[in-house]
Amino acid sequence: MIRYQNLDQTKGFSQLKELAIPSVVEHFTKENLESQSIRAGADLTFNYAGKGINQALLSALQALADEQQVIDKYELLLSGEMMNTGEKRKVLHHLTRAQQAGEVLFHNENLRHFYQQQQKRFSDFANKVHTGEILGSTGKKITTVVQVGIGGSDLGPRALYLALQNLYLSKLEAKFISNVDPDDAAIIIDSCDLERTLFILVSKSGTTQETLANRNFVLEAAAKQQILNFIPNKHMVCVTSQTSPLAKDDSYLVSFFIDDFIGGRYSSTSAVGGVVLSLAFGSDVFDELLEGAADADAHARHRDIAQNAALMDALIGLYERNIKGYPSTAILPYSQALSRFPAHLQQLDMESNGKSVNRDAQLISYSTGPTIFGEPGTNGQHSFYQLLHQGTDIIPLQFIGFSRSQCAVDYDFEGSTSQTKLNANLAAQISAFVLGKSEPSNLNKNFAGGRPASLLYAPQLSARTLGALLAHYENKVMFQGFLWNLNSFDQEGVQLGKVLANEILSNKADATIMHLFGLLEG
Numbered sequence: 001m002i003r004y005q006n007l008d009q010t011k012g013f014s015q016l017k018e019l020a021i022p023s024v025v026e027h028f029t030k031e032n033l034e035s036q037s038i039r040a041g042a043d044l045t046f047n048y049a050g051k052g053i054n055q056a057l058l059s060a061l062q063a064l065a066d067e068q069q070v071i072d073k074y075e076l077l078l079s080g081e082m083m084n085t086g087e088k089r090k091v092l093h094h095l096t097r098a099q100q101a102g103e104v105l106f107h108n109e110n111l112r113h114f115y116q117q118q119q120k121r122f123s124d125f126a127n128k129v130h131t132g133e134i135l136g137s138t139g140k141k142i143t144t145v146v147q148v149g150i151g152g153s154d155l156g157p158r159a160l161y162l163a164l165q166n167l168y169l170s171k172l173e174a175k176f177i178s179n180v181d182p183d184d185a186a187i188i189i190d191s192c193d194l195e196r197t198l199f200i201l202v203s204k205s206g207t208t209q210e211t212l213a214n215r216n217f218v219l220e221a222a223a224k225q226q227i228l229n230f231i232p233n234k235h236m237v238c239v240t241s242q243t244s245p246l247a248k249d250d251s252y253l254v255s256f257f258i259d260d261f262i263g264g265r266y267s268s269t270s271a272v273g274g275v276v277l278s279l280a281f282g283s284d285v286f287d288e289l290l291e292g293a294a295d296a297d298a299h300a301r302h303r304d305i306a307q308n309a310a311l312m313d314a315l316i317g318l319y320e321r322n323i324k325g326y327p328s329t330a331i332l333p334y335s336q337a338l339s340r341f342p343a344h345l346q347q348l349d350m351e352s353n354g355k356s357v358n359r360d361a362q363l364i365s366y367s368t369g370p371t372i373f374g375e376p377g378t379n380g381q382h383s384f385y386q387l388l389h390q391g392t393d394i395i396p397l398q399f400i401g402f403s404r405s406q407c408a409v410d411y412d413f414e415g416s417t418s419q420t421k422l423n424a425n426l427a428a429q430i431s432a433f434v435l436g437k438s439e440p441s442n443l444n445k446n447f448a449g450g451r452p453a454s455l456l457y458a459p460q461l462s463a464r465t466l467g468a469l470l471a472h473y474e475n476k477v478m479f480q481g482f483l484w485n486l487n488s489f490d491q492e493g494v495q496l497g498k499v500l501a502n503e504i505l506s507n508k509a510d511a512t513i514m515h516l517f518g519l520l521e522g
């Protein structure tokens with residue numbers, strides 16, 4: 001029997017509140033560095049020795065996870081139960097990478113087969129573009145793809161493309177247009193040879209203002225260059241849900257589908273990410289990414305938190321948010337290839353768990369999702385780390401690192417390579433945050449330490465590793481939603497602004513505020 005109860009109704013939470021808070025500094029020992037380590041899927045490992053976790057706390061976190069039936073809820077979700085209570089939908093992004101549970105049937109259709117069919121369709125399509133079987137309207141080979149989409153139809157796919165472009169030979173260059181700021185589209189379109197460019201219009205709903213405006217922008221720009229005849233039916237493909245208005249439009253070269261059971265921010269492993277990544281790198285690379293994600297999903301089924309990295313990460317995050325009262329979490333990848341990964345996690349985490357009501361739309365009275373931000377190291381070190389080290393708020397830190405770089409190029413300078421310098425900085429930062437350095441004679445130079453830090457690491461950022469990294473965070477966010485008794489799969493909080501913008505544009509609402517701010521042209 002599955003129970004849904006608010007965090008503050010659980011015995012586990014009361015128990016957690018009564019426990020003495022262990023010292024982060026004291027628990028950062030060699031022994032914990034070795035033992036507080038969990039395989040997270042593919043070759044990814046999660047180490048939480050810098051988080052100040054002792055045995056009593058581990059037992060309390062396990063008890064809370066059991067009481068909130070987190071793994072049972074994950075199993076229910078995998079089996080196709082309606083877990084998106086706000087929109088009354090199933091939540092099926094795990095099915096895009098592998099079947100973890102039984103069959104998920106909907107109107108007698110096995111949905112796993114539906115996602116596999118779509119994968120096969122876009123993989124075949126990508127092959128045909130690569131071999132030149134599909135050419136541009138003027139007979140030229142396609143060399144560039146441009147994804148037009150926003151939010152989940154942009155952030156995840158873009159972050160993944162950037163993460164892989166050093167390691168895998170690009171078959172096609174990929175670019176992205178997301179913002180309704182005309183400068184975004186204008187600059188990208190200007191940089192393309194339109195006769196050799198394929199646009200991928202991505203909108204699950206098919207109604208997103210920014211994406212539809214950018215679709216029109218592309219068409220107008222093509223018309224202006226007097227390349228009237230080939231867009232969209234020769235140079236634009238569409239990725240949308242079967243129920244969207246775009247699905248009824250047959251003017252695209254081809255359309256690929258997702259369904260309403262895959263939320264935008266969870267859609268990177270569906271056609272939303274698959275089309276652009278298969279075109280850019282080949283479908284074998286996308287398949288490797290799916291394998292890594294599936295492996296992380298399988299690891300996330302362990303009931304024992306000491307064997308479940310995503311669940312451990314989720315529980316530690318909850319402990320830091322609800323017991324220690326920390327408001328934010330920083331994502332700090334020591335890899336330039338992950339430059340947009342924090343931006344993707346911002347949407348994933350904040351759009352999922354930035355909620356004040358539970359899954360039944362009743363007010364709750366405890367803190368939920370933290371503010372997420374981040375930048376690759378070492379750039380962040382020369383920017384906001386001052387506050388992280390000595391600011392008045394303690395911000396939990398999630399480091400990500402790899403032993404090897406992606407490019408085969410590196411040089412020795414003053415006795416070490418750049419990769420060694422990068423990882424020396426990573427190790428040094430964890431040590432400085434956790435251990436600090438006492439300077440009682442000059443408090444300006446004092447580092448209090450005790451700033452909790454975890455590390456996700458692997459030998460190298462490959463497609464498999466990246467898939468596991470992506471799924472680790474998706475599962476962490478889902479588990480936190482279960483612990484907080486939220487629905488992590490809708491996003492009503494983004495609606496009001498959209499409605500008001502449309503009302504202003506159609507003169508139904510007062511646009512005085514635009515005048516007052518001087519936001520109108522002319």
Ligand SMILES: O=P(O)(O)OC[C@H]1O[C@](O)(CO)[C@@H](O)[C@@H]1O
Nearest residue numbers: 151152153203204205208264494
């Ligand atoms: O793919 P669509 O339907 O255009 O939506 C784009 C984004 O807009 C949102 O609905 C919220 O603004 C996101 O959840 C989603 O990722």
